[in-house]
Amino acid sequence: MDEANSGAAWRRRGQRAAEKVGFALPAGITMKRGPASEGTAFYFRHQELGELGRARVIHDGRGHSRFVGEVAGDEADPQTAKRAELLAPLIERLHHVLDEAAGVAHVPAPPLPTPRTMTSESSGRLPIKLMQCERCGKPVARLIFAPTGTHGRGEFEDVARMTFALCTEQPLPTWIVGPGNPVDILTAADPMEIRSMVMPIWPEHGALFESSPSQFNCTIRALQDSHCGQPPKAIVIRAFASAISPTRGER
Ligand SMILES: [Zn+2]
Structure with missing residues (x-):
């Protein structure tokens, strides 16, 4: 009693x-x-x-x-x-x-x-994608896909906290990618154009910004191109030149 x-x-x-x-x-x-x-x-x-x-x-x-x-x-x-x-x-x-x-x-x-450390909220179930260098095959960046409901800064910080150990074990430039914009999911003809909020978390936390796979690929491409000590500018400029003028690019 x-x-x-x-x-x-x-x-x-x-x-x-x-x-x-x-x-x-x-x-x-x-x-x-x-x-x-x-x-x-x-x-x-x-x-x-x-x-x-x-x-x-x-x-x-x-x-x-x-x-x-x-x-x-x-x-x-x-x-x-x-x-x-x-x-x-x-x-x-x-x-x-x-x-x-x-x-x-x-x-x-x-x-x-x-x-x-909040062991009850394991990061084990979050989809994670490692982007590799096309020359040596080593990882150059990590994308962590946040669960549904990750919208505000605090929720992105929750994901960052849960994946901190992962980032220290294998330090790579890392971004958290939020869920796709629901309007884009319904209307975008090309999945590469579906926008979502993105937050850099490694080597340090940065501001949230909006991006799409096609836009974000430029960032990943730059990391891949500068890996293995290759001069990235020459490659990019030649590719760009041949794209705008195939004949001049041949010279
Ligand atoms: Zn490499």
Whole structure:
């Protein structure tokens, strides 16, 4: 009976605390409460950085609980430090409010959230394409195809976080390619002209831009042409010249 009571009490406290914190969240940040092993967790999300991490409330079954902050991502990923910086004050605030709701003295010992690689969101299922050098066959670039629903910066950052290990294992210029523009999918006669949002993530994160396979091929082609130390300009210029004037290109 005590356990049931304490469970219900915890739910009420959690709800009150969540309401209190939820109303005071900074712009661009959302929070949701969800299940976690050994208790519940509050998940924080930023519109530009994607999932920030979570605060776990671990119940010991005797009315006490531990509060643990976890930042999403690999420790070696520079984005993880940015997420931790945003997350730390949110976790401290939530901890304070939960203590207040529970009627216990709050000890402000802001635990720097520890990095947590989100193994539940494996990148294993994302289609990945390696583009090769046509001369030596070595990979020159990587394209990661994001799942349906990847539209905003935060969602692209989620994909980048999940594929960070992949990029460090085999460092290659890497882009995340978002889902195709639905209007283009319905109307474009040529699949090469279907636009989607693209974000560079390796060697560093860059701005989102719109591209299509035919446009993006120029970027890949430039990487292929400059591989193996070949002078790329001569090849491109000759190809271009012969394309616009076959007879002059022969000379
Ligand atoms: Zn090569």
